[in-house]
Amino acid sequence: MQRSTTSRSSGDLLADRRYDYAMFAKAEGDLAAAADLLAQALEIVPRWAPAWFALGEVEAALERREEAVAAFRRALEHDPSDALGAGLALARLGAADAAAAMAPAYIAALFDQYAPRFDSALRAGLAYRGPEILLDAVTRVRSGRGQGGTVGRMLDLGCGTGLAAEIFAAHAGVIDGVDLSPRMVEVARQKGIYRTLAVGDLAGFLGQQDAASADLVVAADVFVYVADLAPSARDSARVLKPGGLLAFTVETHGGEGVVLGAGLRYAHAEAVVRAVIADAGLELLLLEAVSTRNEADRPVPGLVVVAEKG
Ligand SMILES: C[S@@+](CC[C@H](N)C(=O)[O-])C[C@H]1O[C@@H](n2cnc3c(N)ncnc32)[C@H](O)[C@@H]1O
Numbered sequence: 001m002q003r004s005t006t007s008r009s010s011g012d013l014l015a016d017r018r019y020d021y022a023m024f025a026k027a028e029g030d031l032a033a034a035a036d037l038l039a040q041a042l043e044i045v046p047r048w049a050p051a052w053f054a055l056g057e058v059e060a061a062l063e064r065r066e067e068a069v070a071a072f073r074r075a076l077e078h079d080p081s082d083a084l085g086a087g088l089a090l091a092r093l094g095a096a097d098a099a100a101a102m103a104p105a106y107i108a109a110l111f112d113q114y115a116p117r118f119d120s121a122l123r124a125g126l127a128y129r130g131p132e133i134l135l136d137a138v139t140r141v142r143s144g145r146g147q148g149g150t151v152g153r154m155l156d157l158g159c160g161t162g163l164a165a166e167i168f169a170a171h172a173g174v175i176d177g178v179d180l181s182p183r184m185v186e187v188a189r190q191k192g193i194y195r196t197l198a199v200g201d202l203a204g205f206l207g208q209q210d211a212a213s214a215d216l217v218v219a220a221d222v223f224v225y226v227a228d229l230a231p232s233a234r235d236s237a238r239v240l241k242p243g244g245l246l247a248f249t250v251e252t253h254g255g256e257g258v259v260l261g262a263g264l265r266y267a268h269a270e271a272v273v274r275a276v277i278a279d280a281g282l283e284l285l286l287l288e289a290v291s292t293r294n295e296a297d298r299p300v301p302g303l304v305v306v307a308e309k310g
Contacts, residue, residue: 008050010041010044012044012045014044015045019038019041022034032062039055049076056069056086076090082105083103083106085264087100087102092262098258098259098266102266107180108181108182111160112182113183114184115161115184116187128163128293130163130164130292131164131167131168133290133292134168134218137304138171138306139171150171151173151215152172152173153175154173154175154218155217155236156175156176156178157202158202159177159194159197160188161188161191163220168216169193174195175195176196176197176198178202178205180200203232203235210239212242214244216245217247218247220292223249223268230276233279233282236282244309247304247306247307249290249303252289256271274287281310282309282310283310284306284307287304287305289301290302
């Protein structure tokens with residue numbers, strides 16, 4: 001009997017073994033054998049989404065686009081919440097809308113498995129510096145307005161394990177956080193910095209906040225998972241007090257629009273960010289080129305943005 005459409009175990013011993021052998025063949029570079037073994041596993045358990053997903057990856061590596069697209073579609077069919085990220089794989093193959101490809105279940109699953117090693121992987125591995133960049137930007141904006149001391153209430157959107165709250169803790173009265181990944185939130189909770197922590201989507205979280213109830217809304221390295229920033233900017237504008245600040249980082253690129261990169265993160269063109277801020281009725285106070293992290297030891301191009309609710 002099949003236990004779960006997204007479980008790495010199909011519930012059938014023989015199918016599991018075929019899958020394991022396929023992964024071994026793939027690791028050894030024998031893609032044809034991997035494809036064959038996955039097809040055999042799927043003959044036994046045809047509704048097993050991870051095997052369809054793995055087959056899609058193997059077919060893509062074999063540069064058999066049509067077969068890859070078909071396999072990823074079957075993965076999506078058997079895992080409609082798309083915890084595996086088949087929508088993103090289809091978007092990378094040009095077979096799905098990139099802007100709609102980032103499923104909440106995929107983000108939650110991705111960061112749930114990442115949570116225990118997130119802090120060390122980001123800080124040491126990728127030289128992640130988003131929170132420091134944001135604190136510096138917010139501090140410069142505030143001191144330019146003659147403001148020192150702490151802000152009152154900060155909202156930490158996509159708070160993850162609480163890296164931003166650790167940096168902002170001495171500069172904010174209270175911090176409330178939200179994140180899609182229960183395990184990331186659990187790590188954040190153990191740090192004891194937040195007043196409240198919620199598991200959920202940032203749109204739902206912002207929608208539940210009272211109007212004009214926050215002094216600072218921070219999104220550190222979160223909007224790379226959000227194609228359309230307009231709803232978050234509009235909701236933040238509603239939730240901010242007059243004079244309150246929205247501060248966030250994005251990855252960017254030299255072209256136009258929003259691009260889904262090979263790292264399965266969105267990059268927003270500067271013009272997109274400016275338009276989103278203006279459409280939300282916010283005033284742009286700071287927009288600077290920065291890099292919040294390295295990839296393959298090279299800084300990833302990004303922007304830091306601070307905007308004010310008038
Ligand atoms: C790269 S981590 C950054 C975490 C934290 N802000 C930091 O600076 O370390 C991105 C986080 O955003 C969360 N996230 C992405 N999209 C989200 C959404 N739509 N709603 C809530 N959380 C989201 C992910 O679960 C993940 O924990």
